[in-house]
Amino acid sequence: MWTLGGLWMGVGTSVGSIMFLYTMIQQFVPHQLRHYMVKYLRRLMGYTNPYIQISIDEFTGERLKLSEAYTSIEAYLSSKTSKMAKRLKAQVGKDSKNLVLSMDEYEEMTDEFQEAKLWWSLSKTTPKTQQFSFYPVSDEKRYLTLQFHRRHREIVTGLYLNHVIEESKAIMVQNRQRKLYTNNPSHGYYGYRRTPWSHVVFDHPGTFDHLAMDPAKKKEIVDDLITFSSGKEYYAKIGKPWKRGYLLYGPPGTGKSTMIAAMANLLNYDIYDLELTAVKENSELRKLLGATSNKSIIVIEDIDCSLDLTGQRKDKNKEEAKEENPIPEKAKEEKESKVTLSGLLNFIDGLWSACGKERLIVFTTNYVEKLDPALIRRGRMDKHIEMAYCGFEGFKILAKNYLDLDSHYLFETIKNLIDETQMIPADVAENLMPKTINWDFETCLKNLIQALGKAKEDARLKAEEEAKEKEILNKSGEVKEGDLSTKGETKEDGTTRSIDK
Numbered sequence: 207m208w209t210l211g212g213l214w215m216g217v218g219t220s221v222g223s224i225m226f227l228y229t230m231i232q233q234f235v236p237h238q239l240r241h242y243m244v245k246y247l248r249r250l251m252g253y254t255n256p257y258i259q260i261s262i263d264e265f266t267g268e269r270l271k272l273s274e275a276y277t278s279i280e281a282y283l284s285s286k287t288s289k290m291a292k293r294l295k296a297q298v299g300k301d302s303k304n305l306v307l308s309m310d311e312y313e314e315m316t317d318e319f320q321e322a323k324l325w326w327s328l329s330k331t332t333p334k335t336q337q338f339s340f341y342p343v344s345d346e347k348r349y350l351t352l353q354f355h356r357r358h359r360e361i362v363t364g365l366y367l368n369h370v371i372e373e374s375k376a377i378m379v380q381n382r383q384r385k386l387y388t389n390n391p392s393h394g395y396y397g398y399r400r401t402p403w404s405h406v407v408f409d410h411p412g413t414f415d416h417l418a419m420d421p422a423k424k425k426e427i428v429d430d431l432i433t434f435s436s437g438k439e440y441y442a443k444i445g446k447p448w449k450r451g452y453l454l455y456g457p458p459g460t461g462k463s464t465m466i467a468a469m470a471n472l473l474n475y476d477i478y479d480l481e482l483t484a485v486k487e488n489s490e491l492r493k494l495l496g497a498t499s500n501k502s503i504i505v506i507e508d509i510d511c512s513l514d515l516t517g518q519r520k521d522k523n524k525e526e527a528k529e530e531n532p533i534p535e536k537a538k539e540e541k542e543s544k545v546t547l548s549g550l551l552n553f554i555d556g557l558w559s560a561c562g563k564e565r566l567i568v569f570t571t572n573y574v575e576k577l578d579p580a581l582i583r584r585g586r587m588d589k590h591i592e593m594a595y596c597g598f599e600g601f602k603i604l605a606k607n608y609l610d611l612d613s614h615y616l617f618e619t620i621k622n623l624i625d626e627t628q629m630i631p632a633d634v635a636e637n638l639m640p641k642t643i644n645w646d647f648e649t650c651l652k653n654l655i656q657a658l659g660k661a662k663e664d665a666r667l668k669a670e671e672e673a674k675e676k677e678i679l680n681k682s683g684e685v686k687e688g689d690l691s692t693k694g695e696t697k698e699d700g701t702t703r704s705i706d707k
């Protein structure tokens with residue numbers, strides 16, 4: 207293998223002679239002449255030495271900020287040095303979940319790119335004066351050096367360095383700890399931070415394997431996500447920003463949040479949990495958007511509850527009503543300072559499209575029918591995913607997850623019951639879970655059978671009651687056929703809530 211030592215031996219003869227000359231000049235040439243001679247000697251060395259050197263300092267600027275280039279190259283080299291270098295350094299990097307191995311000081315390694323051979327080495331400059339200190343000396347500065355033959359200049363400066371940066375990004379994403387961001391002010395005052403988001407480490411264990419849903423539907427979603435994340439060239443080719451919108455809808459407890467965690471874990475993305483009710487105006491929404499990173503999922507949960515999105519569009523009846531009872535000026539101002547539907551649409555299509563890459567935006571709702579069609583049309587929310595009540599396929603996944611059970615004679619009974627009952631996966635999971643230390647499969651499955659039986663009976667009684675109510679109303683002639691649905695909507699707990707149509 208080529209080493210830096212070997213390289214220098216190759217050019218050593220000619221450079222050695224020049225170095226000898228250099229020492230002679232330093233010792234015997236008078237001071238006035240020395241400057242000129244050294245200058246021309248250096249130039250001569252440049253002609254004789256065919257190798258070019260690039261150095262990258264660990265810190266840059268007066269305030270000694272960690273250099274991004276250095277960090278990126280270090281990450282790139284860490285993937286190579288762990289296999290090639292003999293002296294390695296292990297450390298938990300900033301924002302990293304794993305122990306990262308990197309080249310130790312004065313270690314060197316080679317790399318190849320196209321036909322170019324490259325040498326990397328890590329050195330450090332030590333402080334000029336060593337003073338006694340109780341604290342560790344921190345003014346040592348490390349720097350990386352890249353050397354290559356001058357005939358590869360084009361390849362290195364034009365392609366190789368970009369290749370290093372691109373590769374390092376992927377490595378850093380792989381190593382980093384993912385984050386869950388929120389814009390909720392209760393998580394800390396934003397004034398002293400440079401970003402309107404605060405974050406915690408995202409450590410949700412949910413994956414698509416844990417998700418109870420139809421396997422074909424699950425596969426379709428996973429394929430869609432993977433196609434999206436590897437679609438950089440495709441999106442560039444069709445001239446569309448690299449983003450995709452998902453609408454997850456279904457009753458509470460059907461796994462919408464779990465699905466978002468699974469998406470983030472599958473793609474290794476950060477999550478930005480956008481609390482719309484905490485956003486004062488459209489301009490703040492734009493600021494929040496600008497402060498999000500690539501490879502992320504922006505989530506707006508329960509979008510129907512976050513804003514009165516249905517009421518933001520021009521409604522002729524409401525406009526007429528407003529003319530009769532004008533809104534007081536102050537209330538008007540307050541209303542105008544809130545996020546509007548058009549502000550949100552801009553967030554998705556306007557600026558959001560322009561800044562950042564590889565981003566998913568996910569809306570969740572329990573009441574899809576309440577959302578403005580403009581908000582969820584394809585192109586904005588590209589994929590609509592219904593999170594449904596638990597079917598037999600979903601049950602089998604939960605049985606495997608919670609009990610490590612693939613089959614059982616009671617599965618047949620459950621199959622017959624579960625397909626006739628509307629039970630959310632969260633309830634199926636809760637009923638399956640062992641409740642005592644000495645649990646057995648049969649007890650857990652029987653608990654579920656009992657709960658399914660009860661849910662089925664409750665649903666039957668409720669349907670009977672509703673039918674009776676409807677009959678009475680029809681007889682009394684108060685409500686015509688079909689009007690019942692405009693009066694209210696049945697909630698999960700069996701009560702009704704009025705719908706503002």
Ligand SMILES: Nc1ncnc2c1ncn2[C@@H]1O[C@H](COP(=O)(O)OP(=O)(O)OP(=O)(O)O)[C@@H](O)[C@H]1O
Nearest residue numbers: 416417418419457458459460461462463464631632
């Ligand atoms: N499809 C599912 N697969 C596996 N587990 C599920 C599923 N749905 C719900 N669960 C379990 O139920 C709990 C609640 O689910 P989750 O919060 O994902 O539901 P949700 O649809 O987001 O509810 P909400 O609309 O109330 O926010 C989770 O802890 C999860 O373990």
